[in-house]
Amino acid sequence: xxxPVAGVPGWRRPRRxxxxxxPGAVFLAPLPTGPIARLEGSAATIWQAAVxxxxxxxxxxxxxxxxxxxxxxxxxxxxFLDDLQARGFLExxxxxxx
Amino acid sequence: MHVxxxxxxxAVQVIAERVGAELVHLKGLAIxxxxxxxxxxxxxxxxxxRPRHARRMAKALVEAGWRLQTGYEENSSxxxxxxxxxxxxxYVDLHRxxxxxxxxxxxxxxxxxxxxxARELGGVECLVPERVAQRLVLLLHAGRGRSSKDVRDVEHxxxxxxxxxxxxxxxxxxxxGADLGLAAATGRLDxxxxxxRYRLWAVASRGGTRFEEWRARLEAAPSRWDAVVTALxxxxxxxxxxxxxxxxxxxxAEVVREFFARPVRGLREEVARWRARRSR
Numbered sequence: 001x002x003x004p005v006a007g008v009p010g011w012r013r014p015r016r017x018x019x020x021x022x023p024g025a026v027f028l029a030p031l032p033t034g035p036i037a038r039l040e041g042s043a044a045t046i047w048q049a050a051v052x053x054x055x056x057x058x059x060x061x062x063x064x065x066x067x068x069x070x071x072x073x074x075x076x077x078x079x080f081l082d083d084l085q086a087r088g089f090l091e092x093x094x095x096x097x098x
Numbered sequence: 099m100h101v102x103x104x105x106x107x108x109a110v111q112v113i114a115e116r117v118g119a120e121l122v123h124l125k126g127l128a129i130x131x132x133x134x135x136x137x138x139x140x141x142x143x144x145x146x147x148r149p150r151h152a153r154r155m156a157k158a159l160v161e162a163g164w165r166l167q168t169g170y171e172e173n174s175s176x177x178x179x180x181x182x183x184x185x186x187x188x189y190v191d192l193h194r195x196x197x198x199x200x201x202x203x204x205x206x207x208x209x210x211x212x213x214x215x216a217r218e219l220g221g222v223e224c225l226v227p228e229r230v231a232q233r234l235v236l237l238l239h240a241g242r243g244r245s246s247k248d249v250r251d252v253e254h255x256x257x258x259x260x261x262x263x264x265x266x267x268x269x270x271x272x273x274x275g276a277d278l279g280l281a282a283a284t285g286r287l288d289x290x291x292x293x294x295r296y297r298l299w300a301v302a303s304r305g306g307t308r309f310e311e312w313r314a315r316l317e318a319a320p321s322r323w324d325a326v327v328t329a330l331x332x333x334x335x336x337x338x339x340x341x342x343x344x345x346x347x348x349x350x351a352e353v354v355r356e357f358f359a360r361p362v363r364g365l366r367e368e369v370a371r372w373r374a375r376r377s378r
Contacts, residue, residue, distance in 0.1 A: 013221065016112055017221065018104075018105040018108040018109065018112075018220040018221045018222060019220065019221030020100075020101045020104045020105060020220055020221070022101065027101045027105065029105045029108075029109070029186070029220075031105075031108055031109045031112040031222070032109035032110070032112045032113045032116075032162045032163075033109075033162060033163060033186075034105075034109070034186035034187065035186060036101070036102070036105060036186060
């Protein structure tokens with residue numbers, strides 16, 4: 001995962017969120033209490049894309065991963081990103097801070 | 099299990115940072131994978147806390163949902179670690195001292211800290227021993243055990259190492275005051291017969307009766323006060339152990355019965371050993 005780029009709006013893993021990436025799955029846990037959440041398939045792909053590329057590129061990145069049209073999956077991906085944020089699995093970043 | 103353990107390391111590190119406790123993550127997933135022989139599993143999180151931070155770390159673990167399973171005195175002859183359980187993250191062994199290192203636990207921790215580096219575990223940066231120190235940590239652990247796992251650890255980490263790697267471990271052991279522990283692991287324990295800790299390591303690595311173990315603990319006690327405390331604990335019933343074995347807390351009557359039964363069992367062990375020696 002390349003992480004957020006300074007000055008570019010994006011997403012990042014919150015500081016106190018434990019994370020283990022395995023083939024095909026991502027395990028996340030708010031620390032130190034848990035619970036441990038398991039993301040698989042498209043969910044894992046979206047999360048990994050979110051913490052790797054600028055926010056504006058996430059939908060394209062996921063669409064390319066699955067060989068589908070970005071416009072078709074865009075609204076669902078954005079909604080899922082909001083859901084991940086609401087659960088504490090992502091937080092927005094951008095501007096000059098990391 | 100692998101995922102749970104990694105997140106367990108991360109959770110414990112977060113707790114430590116919250117309360118200002120310094121930790122070094124030991125063994126298991128903190129070790130370079132090639133220093134573990136193929137198939138060697140790990141089932142818990144082991145951390146060494148700076149001794150003067152041990153109390154606050156123990157309190158913080160409990161406040162974060164870990165439950166004490168066995169206390170320091172009940173866990174081993176060295177009284178070095180307490181075991182906690184969390185429904186989500188499993189077991190953590192909180193070490194306040196690592197047997198085999200310098201007998202002053204604060205000095206031992208400071209020495210090990212000089213040979214640590216950062217490693218991300220479960221997404222959180224943790225301190226783990228450098229490679230040479232990892233070898234020493236594994237050997238010190240194997241040196242006070244007799245299981246096939248311990249034998250294989252010594253074979254993999256020591257006998258299969260190069261002369262240069264062994265020399266590095268010996269040099270580090272000397273620097274950290276871990277000569278005796280390394281000697282126990284590598285079959286040279288008898289070179290330390292004059293050391294007050296010798297008998298304790300002999301019992302741990304070769305076996306012994308309960309009386310021999312308690313006698314060894316008394317000899318190894320660092321101060322007269324520690325020896326008095328150890329002697330008093332020798333007569334107390336280990337209710338935590340009974341609960342672990344029976345799956346329920348003992349009743350008052352059972353504790354009283356056990357109080358009188360323990361010395362009888364101890365005596366039977368001594369008589370059996372004496373008879374075995376005579377028949378040779």
